[in-house]
Amino acid sequence: xxxxxQTSSGFDQLHERVQRWIWQQQWMELRDIQExxxxxxxSAQRDVIISAATAGGKTEAAFLPIFSKLMDETGSGIRxxxxxxxxxxxxxxxxxxxxxxxxxxxxxxxxxxxxDAGRKQRALRHPSGxxxxxxxxxxxxxxxxxxxxxxxxxxxxxxxxxxxxxxIGVERGKQLQSLMHRVEQVAGxxxxxxxxxxxxxxxxxxxxxxxxxxxxxxxLVQPEDDDGQELKIQVRGxxxxxxxxxxxxxxxxxxxxxxxxxxxxKTADSKDKSDIAAHLFKVLRGTNNLIFINRRADVEAxxxxxxxxxxxxxxxxxxxxxxxxxxxxxxxxAEQALKGDRPATVVCTTTLEMGIDIGSMTSIAQxxxxxxxxxxxxxxxxxxxxxxxxxxxxxxxxxxxxxxYTSPQDSLxxxxxxxxxxxxxxxxxxxxxxxxxxxxxxxxIQQVLSLIAERGGIRAKQSWEMLCQKGAFTAVDQAxxxxxxxxxxxxxxxxxxxxxxxxxxxxxxxxxxxYSFFTxxxxxxxxxIVTHGKTLGTLPVEYPLTEGLYLIFAGYRWRVLAVDxxxxxxxxxxxxxxxxxxxSGNRGWIHDRIREEMYRLYLSKEIPIFLDAIAxxxxxxxxxxxxxxxxxxSPLLSNGQQTLLFCWKGDLVINTVLVQxxxxxxxxxxxxxxxxxxxxxxxKVLRELRAIAAKPPVNPVTLAATLxxxxxxxxxxxxxxxxxxxxxxxxxxxxxxxxxxxxEIVSG
DNA sequence: GACCTGCTGCGGAATG
Numbered sequence: 188x189x190x191x192x193q194t195s196s197g198f199d200q201l202h203e204r205v206q207r208w209i210w211q212q213q214w215m216e217l218r219d220i221q222e223x224x225x226x227x228x229x230s231a232q233r234d235v236i237i238s239a240a241t242a243g244g245k246t247e248a249a250f251l252p253i254f255s256k257l258m259d260e261t262g263s264g265i266r267x268x269x270x271x272x273x274x275x276x277x278x279x280x281x282x283x284x285x286x287x288x289x290x291x292x293x294x295x296x297x298x299x300x301x302x303d304a305g306r307k308q309r310a311l312r313h314p315s316g317x318x319x320x321x322x323x324x325x326x327x328x329x330x331x332x333x334x335x336x337x338x339x340x341x342x343x344x345x346x347x348x349x350x351x352x353x354x355i356g357v358e359r360g361k362q363l364q365s366l367m368h369r370v371e372q373v374a375g376x377x378x379x380x381x382x383x384x385x386x387x388x389x390x391x392x393x394x395x396x397x398x399x400x401x402x403x404x405x406x407l408v409q410p411e412d413d414d415g416q417e418l419k420i421q422v423r424g425x426x427x428x429x430x431x432x433x434x435x436x437x438x439x440x441x442x443x444x445x446x447x448x449x450x451x452x453k454t455a456d457s458k459d460k461s462d463i464a465a466h467l468f469k470v471l472r473g474t475n476n477l478i479f480i481n482r483r484a485d486v487e488a489x490x491x492x493x494x495x496x497x498x499x500x501x502x503x504x505x506x507x508x509x510x511x512x513x514x515x516x517x518x519x520x521a522e523q524a525l526k527g528d529r530p531a532t533v534v535c536t537t538t539l540e541m542g543i544d545i546g547s548m549t550s551i552a553q554x555x556x557x558x559x560x561x562x563x564x565x566x567x568x569x570x571x572x573x574x575x576x577x578x579x580x581x582x583x584x585x586x587x588x589x590x591x592y593t594s595p596q597d598s599l600x601x602x603x604x605x606x607x608x609x610x611x612x613x614x615x616x617x618x619x620x621x622x623x624x625x626x627x628x629x630x631x632i633q634q635v636l637s638l639i640a641e642r643g644g645i646r647a648k649q650s651w652e653m654l655c656q657k658g659a660f661t662a663v664d665q666a667x668x669x670x671x672x673x674x675x676x677x678x679x680x681x682x683x684x685x686x687x688x689x690x691x692x693x694x695x696x697x698x699x700x701x702y703s704f705f706t707x708x709x710x711x712x713x714x715x716i717v718t719h720g721k722t723l724g725t726l727p728v729e730y731p732l733t734e735g736l737y738l739i740f741a742g743y744r745w746r747v748l749a750v751d752x753x754x755x756x757x758x759x760x761x762x763x764x765x766x767x768x769x770x771s772g773n774r775g776w777i778h779d780r781i782r783e784e785m786y787r788l789y790l791s792k793e794i795p796i797f798l799d800a801i802a803x804x805x806x807x808x809x810x811x812x813x814x815x816x817x818x819x820x821s822p823l824l825s826n827g828q829q830t831l832l833f834c835w836k837g838d839l840v841i842n843t844v845l846v847q848x849x850x851x852x853x854x855x856x857x858x859x860x861x862x863x864x865x866x867x868x869x870x871k872v873l874r875e876l877r878a879i880a881a882k883p884p885v886n887p888v889t890l891a892a893t894l895x896x897x898x899x900x901x902x903x904x905x906x907x908x909x910x911x912x913x914x915x916x917x918x919x920x921x922x923x924x925x926x927x928x929x930x931e932i933v934s935g
Numbered sequence: 936g937a938c939c940t941g942c943t944g945c946g947g948a949a950t951g
Contacts, residue, residue, distance in 0.1 A: 272939090272940060272941090273939095273940070273941095274940090274941080299941080299942090300941065300942045300943085304943080304944080321940085321941065321942090322940095322941085323940090323941045323942055324941085324942075324943095326941095326942090327942070327943065330943090331943065331944085353939085353940085357940095359940070359941090481936085481937055481938075482936090482937065482938080483937090483938080510938085510939095511938070511939055511940080536937080536938055536939075537937085537938045537939055538938085538939070540938090540939085541939095558936090558937065558938085562938090700943085700944095701942090701943085702941095702942040702943045702944085703941090703942065704942080704943095705941070705942050705943085706940080706941045706942065707941095708939090708940070708941080710940090710941080770937095770938095773936090773937070773938085774936050774937065775936070775937045775938075857936095858936090859936070
């Protein structure tokens with residue numbers, strides 16, 4: 188039964204039947220954020236962001252007052268639109284909310300691509316209660332049922348955005364902002380927005396995201412005491428032995444492998460990876476853990492190794508893979524294993540970083556340096572969530588043994604330094620703010636077409652007001668918007684009637700009428716991998732799959748039986764050997780602050796207490812090499828025919844410097860932490876840098892024009908060269924940042 | 936040198 192704490196101000200304001208639900212849960216008291224959220228949400232006058240760690244009770248914090256509000260009202264229509272980035276999360280939340288909903292007689296409707304169409308139809312016949320939906324399904328409602336929406340949303344009271352942080356700064360987030368605005372337009376009134384988020388790097392940006400132009404009015408709810416938990420962090424170092432120059436395993440082609448080679452592949456495992464797998468096996472077996480690995484291919488490699496270790500010791504397998512190319516069934520199996528009675532450890536990519544409830548893990552492992560503080564913090568949050576438990580995270584970092592053949596950049600052990608830098612920043616409670624000043628013209632194209640489909644036709648001026656001036660694309664002025672419409676008109680995506688009404692063109696109709704239209708993001712073509720009629724997952728079509736090929740996938744080894752190019756289906760059967768396939772991928776973007784911290788670490792003498800003995804050795808080695816190369820004095824280093832330029836800044840700045848040097852006729856490539864300039868001495872590179880620093884920062888759009896390939900996002904193909912340049916410049920160039928860095932180099 | 940996310944309506948066949 189509730190304690191006296193329960194009779195605090197917040198609890199008293201809740202509806203009696205909501206209070207009864209809380210009693211039934213036998214909660215002793217409401218959590219701090221739940222208490223704080225009641226008054227602002229009940230008022231239904233303002234937007235609210237509730238920010239707290241995973242499993243902090245954010246869902247209840249939002250829905251206790253929301254349900255209370257709904258209890259006092261009657262009428263027809265959807266009352267609450269809950270928007271989630273994940274279908275799995277909608278299923279999870281449906282289970283949780285429908286218990287409360289049943290007691291309160293408020294219907295809850297899950298709504299996404301896997302939900303039966305008939306069920307959605309029925310929900311629309313008598314719209315009511317709470318709809319749990321994805322941005323894509325909401326987009327589909329606008330395109331397919333534009334005329335009905337005014338009735339459906341007329342009584343809308345709240346918009347709830349779950350995992351708000353996952354939307355900020357990305358295409359899908361821009362789409363969401365646009366949809367939120369369009370919902371209010373058809374509803375005919377302002378609808379308070381409630382954002383639920385993990386801890387954010389910049390609450391101001393999040394507030395501005397949820398209500399563009401009026402961020403300062405958003406009410407922020409954060410736990411008063413967020414750092415009570417004990418952290419146990421270890422960074423473990425491993426040496427990658429230098430390859431024997433006379434025997435190269437990699438030269439063996441995949442076609443050469445047959446069953447008899449199975450043992451040989453095992454011995455071909457590099458020593459560092461076997462050592463890491465052996466340690467993971469030793470410390471994780473018998474408990475529930477997550478092993479985060481940066482690449483899907485490595486997830487497969489480690490899942491295979493760990494499973495074989497179990498088999499060798501005649502133990503049941505407790506290690507299961509989980510990543511975005513595995514089928515829903517296999518992923519659910521792994522998630523169920525974590526919730527089950529037997530111990531299980533899941534080897535995963537970012538797939539288990541957020542969202543669905545998998546309970547608390549004994550520990551977290553991270554193989555390879557992570558790319559951001561934000562995601563590291565999320566991963567850490569999956570462990571030690573029970574009161575009094577420490578959160579445990581082990582980092583496993585491999586660095587090459589340094590020989591006379593090792594490149595300068597490798598001998599600086601940047602992977603280890605990145606891991607340490609990220610842990611340091613995590614301990615300082617810093618994390619990356621999202622990047623929010625992108626134009627997102629690809630997503631604007633989608634929204635223009637969708638708006639025309641919704642209304643059947645719209646005037647150009649009106650569509651600019653809706654989408655840009657008062658909508659989500661505030662950075663797009665009227666002139667730019669008209670340019671964009673001209674591009675679309677020129678390609679028959681849209682046309683204009685004599686009365687000035689914009690309509691869909693033939694090509695636009697075709698685009699909008701295909702279901703692939705509803706996503707704002709790009710997706711690659713893939714093969715489906717099938718065994719005995721069961722889908723295991725997918726592989727990108729770039730990967731050459733041929734009959735007879737051996738493959739490691741979904742934690743097991745397979746032989747390819749047949750490849751159906753037409754249907755894009757690959758049939759496989761179990762085998763005793765296999766190789767890890769390559770999955771397609773892009774590069775990520777590391778923040779300035781992480782590289783600055785790495786630079787500081789090279790210069791410093793401090794030895795962090797969380798390093799093991801080998802990691803300490805590697806750190807000392809990296810510092811010795813850093814000073815041996817004179818990198819404290821100059822970031823330029825001669826290396827044979829090349830000059831290396833070390834940039835202790837984020838990837839946005841490095842990319843900008845690269846494009847600038849290329850534009851001046853230099854041949855430039857890049858490594859993790861250095862630009863590699865071919866056939867140029869440091870003196871020549873320095874002259875070029877001086878020339879750049881002598882003038883004010885270059886115009887990013889002019890700079891973008893020097894680049895060949897700028898089509899990156901889904902509808903970029905419809906942009907003119909001029910718009911492509913503007914779009915690229917807004918997303919991938921930081922000219923002031925680059926200018927500052929270069930100025931520092933030439934003056935220092 | 937990454938990772939992740941998502942999707943309608945219809946026509947026709949098979950089944951209860």
